[in-house]
Amino acid sequence: MKRVGMLTSGGDCQALNATMRGVAKGLFSNLDEVEIYGFLDGYKGLIYSNFRMLSASDFSGILTRGGTILGSSRQPFKLMRVPDANGLDKVEAMKHTYHKLNLDCLVILGGNGTQKTANLLSEEGLNIIGLPKTIDNDIWGTDMTFGFQSAANIATDAIDCIHTTAASHGRVFIVEVMGHKVGWLTLHAGIAGGADIILIPEIPYDIDKVVAAIERRNKAGKRFTILAVAEGAISKEDAALSKKDYKKKLETSPYPSISYELAKQIEERTAVEVRITVPGHTQRGGSPSPYDRVLSTRLGSKAAQMIIDGEYGYMVAIKNNMVDKTPLKEVAGRLKMVDPNADIVMEAKRIGISFGD
Numbered sequence: 001m002k003r004v005g006m007l008t009s010g011g012d013c014q015a016l017n018a019t020m021r022g023v024a025k026g027l028f029s030n031l032d033e034v035e036i037y038g039f040l041d042g043y044k045g046l047i048y049s050n051f052r053m054l055s056a057s058d059f060s061g062i063l064t065r066g067g068t069i070l071g072s073s074r075q076p077f078k079l080m081r082v083p084d085a086n087g088l089d090k091v092e093a094m095k096h097t098y099h100k101l102n103l104d105c106l107v108i109l110g111g112n113g114t115q116k117t118a119n120l121l122s123e124e125g126l127n128i129i130g131l132p133k134t135i136d137n138d139i140w141g142t143d144m145t146f147g148f149q150s151a152a153n154i155a156t157d158a159i160d161c162i163h164t165t166a167a168s169h170g171r172v173f174i175v176e177v178m179g180h181k182v183g184w185l186t187l188h189a190g191i192a193g194g195a196d197i198i199l200i201p202e203i204p205y206d207i208d209k210v211v212a213a214i215e216r217r218n219k220a221g222k223r224f225t226i227l228a229v230a231e232g233a234i235s236k237e238d239a240a241l242s243k244k245d246y247k248k249k250l251e252t253s254p255y256p257s258i259s260y261e262l263a264k265q266i267e268e269r270t271a272v273e274v275r276i277t278v279p280g281h282t283q284r285g286g287s288p289s290p291y292d293r294v295l296s297t298r299l300g301s302k303a304a305q306m307i308i309d310g311e312y313g314y315m316v317a318i319k320n321n322m323v324d325k326t327p328l329k330e331v332a333g334r335l336k337m338v339d340p341n342a343d344i345v346m347e348a349k350r351i352g353i354s355f356g357d
């Protein structure tokens with residue numbers, strides 16, 4: 001008999017259900033006896049012992065369903081060691097739930113912060129398997145996270161739609177893409193959508209270079225310019241500020257996001273009208289793309305095999321298109337960022353895409 005706990009934590013994405021289905025089907029198909037306990041709303045369910053037992057039928061028909069059947073919540077890693085409002089020690093509470101249910105292991109689907117807590121629980125002696133979820137693709141130790149390709153499709157669709165209206169009006173359009181502190185999603189959607197300018201956090205931009213790129217297009221007779229801007233994009237000036245000063249600037253900024261500041265600067269320096277589109281959480285919504293369904297099934301299936309083999313303390317990963325695993329302690333606390341000199345950036349620059357640098 002294997003007793004397996006499962007939870008989804010942090011921001012959701014399209015292929016969480018598809019991944020859990022992969023794990024569950026891999027277990028139900030290969031073990032005579034298995035019990036799966038689903039903790040509700042992420043680590044909260046583990047802390048407060050809020051769970052339900054899941055049967056094989058719970059995992060049927062969910063390959064294509066976005067969101068998470070377990071619910072999710074953000075439980076910041078930095079607060080894990082801070083007692084809750086009633087003085088409860090969260091780490092001890094999670095361990096207590098795990099032992100009370102006599103679990104063999106816990107499967108944790110989540111992004112960076114989630115994997116940090118997964119590593120903490122592993123260091124506390126629990127058997128943990130992590131699965132790399134996020135539309136941001138910023139988890140260390142895996143080439144790809146599930147959710148990323150689905151979100152890239154949606155962000156690309158947004159840019160595609162902007163193309164036709166931008167061409168009619170001869171305007172500058174900014175499409176602001178999610179990604180938190182990294183530029184993977186913007187880079188991929190920007191290239192896929194044929195954006196003229198791509199601004200990502202890893203390559204701080206110079207507003208004069210951005211304006212020059214727009215003017216070059218105007219002079220060449222192009223009627224419009226499309227910018228794919230990461231929500232975390234940053235100017236060279238701001239990148240030179242201390243962390244504290246930059247945080248203060250953001251807190252006191254009159255703009256809801258970087259795109260609005262950029263739009264104002266572009267309008268002040270050029271005669272063109274600027275419009276902003278923020279697809280926001282639509283990028284995390286809807287059904288997973290075929291790529292993500294395959295990736296999730298592969299990662300989930302591998303997790304099932306690791307449970308059967310009793311291999312714990314790892315995050316399942318994909319490297320060079322092979323399913324693999326990375327020790328949780330290597331994943332925890334590290335961010336996978338876009339290398340400004342990566343081939344993909346150079347290739348984009350070679351075809352004339354400006355990064356504003």
Ligand code: F6P
Nearest residue numbers: 011111134135136178179180284
């Ligand atoms: O990590 C996924 C993500 O969608 C980021 O791209 C974004 O910065 C953040 O989550 C938004 O978080 P929330 O859903 O809590 O607003």
